[in-house]
Amino acid sequence: MRFLPSHPILDPKAAGVLEKALFEGDEMREWVAMQRAGRGLSDGIRTDLGATGASLSAGRVLVLAGKGHNAGDALIAAAGLLETYPECTVDVAFVFGLNALRPLAARAWRDLVILSPHRVRSVTTANLAARYTVVIDGLFGFGYRPPLPPGTRQWLSLVNAVPARLRAAVDLPSGLGEEGAFRADVTYATGSIKSPIVDLPGAGRIHWLDLGFFSGDEPGDDRALSSSVLEPLRALRPAHSDKRSYGHVFVLGGSRSYPGAVLMAVQAAVRAGAGLVTAFVPESLAPAFAAVCPEAMWQACPETSDGGLAVDSSHLVRIRLDRANAVLVGPGLGREPESLAVVTSLVREANVPVVLDADALQPQIVWSGSCPRILTPHAGEFQRVSNGVDLREFRPTQHGITVLKGPVTRISDGCGVIYHSFAGGPVLARGGSGDMLGGIIAALLAANPAAPLEAAARGVFWHGRAAEKLAEARGEVAVRATELLDYLGPALREE
DSSP, rough: OOOOOOEEOOOOHHHHHHHHHHHHTTHHHHHHHHHHHHHHHHHHHHHHHTTOOOTTTTTTTEEEEEEHHHHHHHHHHHHHHHHOOTTTTEEEETTTTGGGGHHHHHHHHHHHHHGGGEEEEEEEEEEESSSSSEEEEEEEOOOOSOOOOHHHHEEEEEEEHHEEEEEEEESTTTTTSTTTTTOOOEEEEESSSSSGGGOGGGGEEEEEOSSSSSOOOOSEEEEEEEEEGGGHHOOOTTTTOGGGGOOOOEEEOOOSSHHHHHHHHHHHHHHTTTTTTEEEETTHHHHHHHHHOOEEEEEEEETTTTTBBBBBBHHHHTTTTTGGSSEEEEOOOOOOOOHHHHHHHHHHOOOOOOOOOOOOOOOOHHTSSSOEEOOOOOHHHHHHHHOOTTTTTTSSSSSEEEEEESEEEEOOOOOOOEEHHHHHHHHGGGGTHHHHHOOOOHHHHHHHOOOHHHHHHHHHHHHHHHHHHHHHOOOSSSOOOGGGGGHHHHSSOOO
């Protein structure tokens, strides 16, 4: 089976088998991997701390060190932070005692002390600082088995109560969801993503640190998308292409009650590279929208007394439908019976792929006709249209793709494999994010209508990476949803 660019999400036992096979007991190989993990961890911490507006230039780091590889990763990360921030200091809590460190973790500790002996100290529960800029949990690895030992529970209780701008866990938050477990803002999965953290609220955001463990074709029905999924968008466009080479997107939506949603969707389709975009909106909205986004063609449609698409709009769409390569339906549509009838008729008759979003996610629409389709529901909308079928098997048509939006967004074609996107974060928790995702996916689908799964997965990951770039530059709070579009380009300028 050919997978999209991704790697399997492993349970802890499978992760242990993988690492045993890779290292074969060779400490030098383990040390090289530990160095890469620690440096990746320090890079991630710098980036995520930047999104909070804080700096480690004169800050303090606390490392919770256990016995093994997680302790080594955390200590190497602390060394990387000391190198970057000359006035930063590091406290290390050896929860099981310094003599309990295994050889590679002990080596990482010695290197840290040699690097800057005057900025590193060992601490106990009695002399923790009043606050820390960063706390790194390197206590337990993925081999942890509950319950938490009593002494460890005391440490975690104290550390969870200490104010900190960023709490980072290595691989898994210590305690794995037990009462008193480490509360992480970010969990950095080293080498592979372990399945217990995927739906663990206490894990915070999940970032994968690629240590070269995977080639991409390893089997697994639960998979994490990698940034390689964006490679086709990073390449130069063919020299002899024109606007027709990149597809024509139709967008149907908008109403007097929700005018902005369709505008954001259209703007996103334009910014995501669509060759042509035609928007069918109520006639009272078209002139103003054309002034805001002149790159799109705005078709003014008859509207109902309440400002939605009237039944007569169907004819305007139908006579032009052979020009479209993909259709996005739903942003700002509303739920007036006439508007829903227009959409139902279109989906029933369409012979091009359709993206169904927002108010178009109604059972009578989702299950109508046989055209390929991509659904973009959140959890409540999925429950409404799925008839109780699990995401892994849910497929409203033979070529149906579902994008189940959430803190971890899942993409499924109903054939058993689920792709997880960990890109994004709470900066997306604002109105308009979903409308722009719909526009991005529709643009990618129009460029390659025969590959809806690729369009859905690529659109989700691109949208998420742009959101991360926005958060890095502007933080997660004082931003507008549409600012995400300015970061679609920067999200592609990385390997």
